[in-house]
Amino acid sequence: MQRNALHVIRSFFMEYNFRDIEQKWQQYWIDNATYKVEVDNNRPKYYVLDMFPYPSGAGLHVGHPLGYIASDIFSRYKRLKGFNVLHPMGYDSYGLPAEQYAIQTGQHPEITTKQNIERYREQMDKIGFSYDWSREVRTCSPDYYKWTQWAFQQMFEHWYCLRADAARPISMLIDIFNEQGNAKVRAAQNETPLFTAEEWKSWDEKRQQEILMNYRIAYLADTKVNFCPKLGCVLANDEVSEGLSVRGGFPVEQCVMRQWSLRVSAYAQRLLDGLDRIDWTESLKETQRNWIGRSEGAEVRFKVKDSDFEFTIFTTRADTMFGVTFMVLAPESELVRCLTTDEQKCAVKDYLEQTKKRTERERITDRQVTGVFSGSYAINPFTGEAVPIWISDYVLAGYGTGAIMAVPAHDSRDYAFAKHFNLPIVPLIEGCDVSKESFDAKEGIVCNSPRQGVTPYCDLSLNGLSVEEAIAATKKYVEAKKLGRVKVNYRLRDAIFSRQRYWGEPFPVYYKDCMPYMIPEECLPLELPEISDFKPTADGNPPLGHAKQWGWNEAEKSLAATADIDNKTIFPLELCTMPGFAGSSAYYLRYMDPHNDKELVSKTANDYWQSVDLYIGGTEHATGHLIYSRFWNKFLFDLDLIVQDEPFQKLINQGMIQGRSNFVYRIIGTNKYVSYNLKNQYETQPIHVNVNIVNNDVLDIEAFRNWMPEYRDAEFVLEDGKYICGWAIEKMSKSMFNVVNPDDIVEKYGADTLRLYEIFLGPLEQSKPWDTNGIDGVHRFLKKLWGLFYAGGNLAVTDAQPTDEELKTLHKTIKKVTHDIESFSFNTAVSAFMICVNELAQQKCAKRAVLEPLLVLLSPFAPHITEELWHAVGNTTSICDAKFPVYDEKFLVESVVKYPISFNGKVRFTLDISATMNKEEIEQTVLANNQTLKFTEGKTPKKVIVVPGKIVNIVL
RNA sequence: GCGGCAUUGGCGUAAUUGGUAGCCGCGCUAGACUUAGGAUCUAGUGACGAAAGUCGUGUAGGUUCGAGUCCUACAUGCCGCACCA
Incomplete structure (x- = not known):
């Protein structure tokens, strides 16, 4: 009772009441359309984009908003710097999970999708993002997918x-x-x-x-x-x-x-x-390069012996033409049919059936060497030799021409095949040993090309050349003699x-x-x-086969009943739908002009916004979305519809936030649980326990008993009267009971604390575990900041002139924070804020001239508390429209430098030396110092290194 | 197998880019205030040592007056590609 009364009085005297503050300013931002943006040719633009989410049924956990918080900080920062910032959000709302759910429950995907979107929105709204929601897009909404279809x-x-x-x-x-x-x-x-x-x-x-x-x-x-x-x-x-x-x-x-x-x-x-x-x-570029898989090589035609037939192979090792001892076709290759002789027909048929049965997964995991001889021989255009043509599933139909020349001496796959089927192996590099394994490296001096003593079949010799030279020489020869052509192959498929x-x-x-x-x-x-x-229809058609109105009346240009399809005036419509990546491939363009019903994006809007300046999202889209949207964008660029051929100028992958799981240790066969440090005295089994009923690894025993019926009668072996849980870093997931919900954090600590803590955890791009335990630190920081403004319950800010010390604190913070934001090092910026507030508290600084710029500096990170204090000190417009402070070097200069004095690289003491001294003066000062004499022990230093402003090192 | 990234206290991390390793925060220890503390404040907190001091950034070398930072090899972990000719 007494405590409650005290609480009421305190909050009346302006304690940091984040709940009221955050609600109040979120409403203010809505009422004032603070985050609405329009094309404004008088201001430079900046476009910050988050990868829009697929709204799943589980809602957001604490890992999801990390990227959104980072992009929000940067957006707000750019705005304070005078940019017109486009910062939109929407939903990738077509896709498999909603449909799988529909199949299981009969619930229409549209309904679940809508519900999930509402839930996501609710969760995002609590965090205080600066999105212009009037630009929201949903890939499943007809006025959006009109442009996907278009x-x-x-x-x-x-x-x-x-x-x-x-x-x-x-x-x-x-x-x-x-x-x-x-x-x-x-x-x-x-x-x-x-x-x-x-x-x-x-x-x-x-x-x-x-x-x-x-x-x-x-x-x-x-x-x-x-x-x-x-x-x-x-x-x-x-x-x-x-x-x-x-x-x-x-x-x-x-x-x-x-x-x-x-x-x-x-x-x-x-x-x-x-x-x-x-x-x-x-790393992301490298992933894309891998996925595109460019390889330069040559296509060479091989004639089939005793036949007019010829076929082409692709090789990156043209230098190994003289070492070809057999050819291999992919089982799916069209050539198999043409090149199989009558004698081999049965064997080949058996083999094809056998490989067909093997799934791709089996082919990958179980790499046994299999193959069959086709019966035909190919003539090597460089040696005139006839080599057998085999069929094997180690050659892929979809790459190159689906046929290869095999050089077992210099390709490990060909080598394994040759050993297995006892085919010859001809080494082509001087001094290489191919008795145990092939020599795959592209290095060394070429030999046996052609072999000594053999009458040359062609007028090309590669002997004595390096591999690199030999490849070039062979390519040139192939082109000149029209044996084939130089060719670039890509792994990237349609x-x-x-x-x-x-x-x-x-x-x-x-x-x-x-x-x-x-x-x-x-x-x-x-x-x-x-x-x-x-579900699919009875005759195996996609679900759209169930649609009643899925015919097209060509003359009337209108939908018609499926039953009326006559293939004369009314025709069937396509039954498939587009994949998930369709809708996400151009959404960044649509945000520029989301309500335009004439064009995907108007020329005016596209000319102004150009392309995304900063794109933040997960690395899981490296080969899917980020390839497709680049492709899509380039296509639209070719059509002159947009002005930039790359959609995302800068891209940052935020790291995954992992879960921190807690465990209790059950004595096997009992309902008794042993505290962490005593568990080795028993035979125990670790069991995941809900992290939300554990505080600093101490289990809330009552909550545990109430968690699940099976724990109602649980007994405990405690240490120091507490039950200590074990822990581990794992993926954040329901089954590990380590999911932390941002709503709960906002409820308990406020959105500003959540925002600060998420980025304080570590570098943006790094994976790191979420541990709610540390959150008190940043929450305390905000309370301390609040305390600078309010003393004894009253606003204590004065217009007094700040001291040099106070200005130094402010300006070094401005310098560091500005630099850190520009380099996306948000965690160190938070640390700088903490240092700043600690120092100002020490200095008992309550001066407007210091605190106001600090608020602006902090507002991208903690928009609610700064907006509140900004208005409290008398401002009447949003802090979002303030000007980002600029630091002044003059407040940072030191008159005295603390020099570390080291001997042979080991620092022994520090010495205050005037900053104006030059190298020689510093050296003399240091050498004359009493402490120095103690360490030199009368010896004359061999060398003295003075780095002005940094360090002095004396070499003895 | 190929390629990329990483490895620092009990934990998350920091280090002006080659110049005093461990900033900031958590946790922990002690103290103050308190009926109480999962509130607040103060001090301490890499290891060993009573101290002086010694050691210390995955391991082993190297470059340098000076290395967490640069070079070489290795180990471990994460990510990408992988029968791509």
């Missing part, structure tokens, strides 16, 4: 011209075909036979459409895909890892299906080159764009005579229809 149609209507190195309209391609056929067209394309203008003109609509399909950037083709039966769905390469789906971890099979794909591979070189012009971490799923963007496509046609642009968006059953 972009897809543009990709359908364009092809990739290798001469222009850019996307060009299909209409242009048709003109070329009409005039000269396709012989001179250089395009990123699927395999297409040559044809003349006459042939082209003679073909009917369908045949022409089929040809054009080979050139389109969004194209429909039979593709070898990753199919996940458990998800009932095809997945892109980045959605599969080691033969398992990234989401769910279900097995993935390879099969051929007719699918939409995006010709991302056409952009491979530009995606690679672009990396050199953007400010991303080296992105499969169809998903046999409901909860995604519908394709704005209908089918006439089995060929796809785009529904007219003015009819977009094609809205996702309602369905009641989210």
Whole structure:
């Protein structure tokens, strides 16, 4: 009772009451539209973007907001520096989890998605972000996905011209075909036979459409895909890892299906080159380079012995032409059919069936050497020798030409194969030993090329050259003699764009005579229809097969009943939907102009905002989203729709926040629990305990008993009257009972404390564990700051002139914090604030001239408390519109420097020396000093090193 | 296997970029105020040592007047790619 009364009186006398303060200013910011931004040509722009979240059912845990807090600090900082800051947020709200949930519960994904978004919003709002919510986008909303569909149609209507190195309209391609056929067209394309203008003109609509399909950037083709039966769905390469789906971890099979794909591979070189012009971490760029997988090499044609047939292989080791002892085809290669002889037909058939049964996962994990001889031989164009052509699954159909020349001496995979099937091995590097393993390194001097004593078959000798020289010489020879060509290969494949799923963007496509046609642009968006059953249809079609209104009336340009599809006036619509990455590929452009119903983004808005200056998000999108959106952006750039060809200038990956789990130790077979330091005296088993009922590793025993029924009668073996828990750093997850909810932290300590603590934990980019135990430190800091303003319950700020000491404290903080924000070292900035407030408290400084700039400096980090104090000292406009203070060097200069004096590198004492002294004066002062004489012991120093302002080292 | 990053007190981390290692915070110890303390304040807190001092930034070398920082090798951990010819 007494305590309550005291509390009331105290808060009346202005204690730091974060709950009231934070609520009050959050409302003020809404009421005053503080965070609304518009194009303003009088101010420089700055665009700060967070990777928008997929709103999952679990809500945010304390790890999620880290990146948002960092971007918010930087946004607020830039605004105080005079920039017009675009800082939007939205939701990546199409995707698998909501649909899986729908299948399990019958709950429509739209409903769960809406609920999850509301929950996310509620949680984010409590943290005090400076988002302009009027610009919110949701990928599942029709006025947004209209532009996803529109972009897809543009990709359908364009092809990739290798001469222009850019996307060009299909209409242009048709003109070329009409005039000269396709012989001179250089395009990123699927395999297409040559044809003349006459042939082209003679073909009917369908045949022409089929040809054009080979050139389109969004194209429909039979593709070898990753199919996940458990998800009932095809997945892109980045959605599969080691033969398992990234989401769910279900097995993935390879099969051929007719699918939409995006010709991302056409952009491979530009995606690679672009990396050199953007400010991303080296590791992320490296990941992208790996994923793009550029390799320079040569394609060489091999004739088949006793046949007119020939085929092409790709190699990066052209220097090893003279060591080829066999050839290998991928089992899926078309060549297998052509090159298998009658005698080998059965054996080959058996082998193909056997490999087909093996899943990709088996092929990866269990690398046994398998293969079969095709019966044919190939003629090495450099030696004239005939070498056997084998078939093996260690060669991939999708890379290069699906066929290789095997050089067992210098390739470990070929080596394993040769050993297994007892094929010859010819070493080509002087002095290399290939009796036990192959010599794969690209170094050494080439020999045996050609072998001594053998009559040369061609006029090329590589003997005596280095590997590097030999590769170059061979490439030159291949080109000159027209044996093949120099070729660059990329690992990056086209992105499969169809998903046999409901909860995604519908394709704005209908089918006439089995060929796809785009529904007219003015009819977009094609809205996702309602369905009641989210599973595939009985005949194996995607869930959209259940839709009642899923036909297209071509003449009336309108939706029609599925039942009325007659393939004359009413045609079937595409049943697949787009994948998750579709909606996230251009959302950063839409934020620039989110309500425009005429264009994805207006020229005016795009000219002003350009591209994202700072992008913050997790590293898990390194090969998916960050490749696709760069591709998407470059495509739109080719069409002259946007002005920048790289979407994200600077990118920072925030580190993962791990969980800190707590354990209790149960004596095996009992309901008795032993405190941490006594556990070794018993046979115990560690059990995860909810971290929210543990404080500083001390278990709240009552809460533990109430946590779960099985612990109601738990007994304890205590130490010093307490139960101490063990701990471990693990992923933050429900099952480990280590999830900490930001709402709880905000409730207990306030949003400003949460914000400060999240970034105080350590460097932004580093993974680090969340440990609520440390949070008191930053909370205390805010209370101390509050205490500078209020003494004895009254506002104590004066207009007195600050002392030099106080100004020094302020200005060194301004200097450090400014530098730290610019270099995204927020944790050290918080530390600088703490030092500053500690010093000001020591100095009993309550002077406006010091405290006001400090508030502005701190406001990006702790916007609520600073806004409150800002108004308390008499300001009437938001602190968001203040000016960021600039430090003045004159307050920082020292008249005396404390020099560490070291002998042979070991510091022995310090000496105060005037800052104006030069090297010689310092040296003399130090050498004359009594303490120095003690350490020199009468010896004459060999050398004295004086670094002005830093250190003195005396070498004896 | 290839590539990238990291390794500092009991814990999270800091170090002006080659110049006094351990700032700031947690935790811990002692004390003050208090009926009380999971409040507040004060002092201490890398290891060994009574002290002087010695040792100390994953390990072993090297460069330097001087190395947590640069170089070489190794170990451990994390991440990416991986039968890509």
